[in-house]
Amino acid sequence: ASQIYFPDADAGILCAAVADYRPETVADKKIKREKEEELTLHLQATQDIAANLGALKGKNQLLVGFALETNDEQHNAEDKLNRKNLDFIVLNSLNDKGAGFRYDTNKISIIDRNGKKDYPLKSKAEVAADIVDHLAEVMKRE
Numbered sequence: 001a002s003q004i005y006f007p008d009a010d011a012g013i014l015c016a017a018v019a020d021y022r023p024e025t026v027a028d029k030k031i032k033r034e035k036e037e038e039l040t041l042h043l044q045a046t047q048d049i050a051a052n053l054g055a056l057k058g059k060n061q062l063l064v065g066f067a068l069e070t071n072d073e074q075h076n077a078e079d080k081l082n083r084k085n086l087d088f089i090v091l092n093s094l095n096d097k098g099a100g101f102r103y104d105t106n107k108i109s110i111i112d113r114n115g116k117k118d119y120p121l122k123s124k125a126e127v128a129a130d131i132v133d134h135l136a137e138v139m140k141r142e
Contacts, residue, residue: 003052003053006053006056006057006061007056007058009061010060010062011061011062011063011064011135012062012063013064013131013132014049014050014063014064014065014066016066017046017049017050018046021043021044021046022043022044022046023041024043024044048084050063050080050086051085054084054085055085057085060142062087062135062138062142063085064086064088064089065080065084065086065088067080067089067092068094069091070093070094070095073091073093073095074091074111074116077109077111078111081111081113087138088110088135089110089112090110090131091110091111092106092108093107096121099121105121105122105123106122106124107119110130110134117134
């Protein structure tokens with residue numbers, strides 16, 4: 001659906017992928033434990049919506065993505081920004097105390113081709129406002 005509506009949008013703010021991989025085959029019934037304790041699952045990549053929209057993006061459109069990282073945070077986020085043709089990326093680190101999952105707060109950095117801006121720990125509602133404010137600033141410059 002995102003590929004249908006994005007061509008008419010000025011900007012798109014993506015959300016994190018539910019999963020990067022899914023099972024290659026889906027069992028039609030419960031997989032029973034057999035004598036062997038080991039089970040091998042074959043996974044295949046899910047559709048990369050961010051990359052697909054980045055490839056469709058016109059010169060007057062903006063695209064915002066997210067990166068949840070556990071190591072080499074800035075490098076991995078910058079790589080994703082470039083590979084997926086994003087205008088800026090919101091970096092979340094699972095290494096920051098009080099941020100990420102199971103908290104009502106988050107601590108982000110926004111990275112674009114001009115650099116990185118770090119934000120302090122704050123409520124997730126305030127984080128959302130920071131992201132929209134940054135998008136509005138970028139749209140004014142364009």
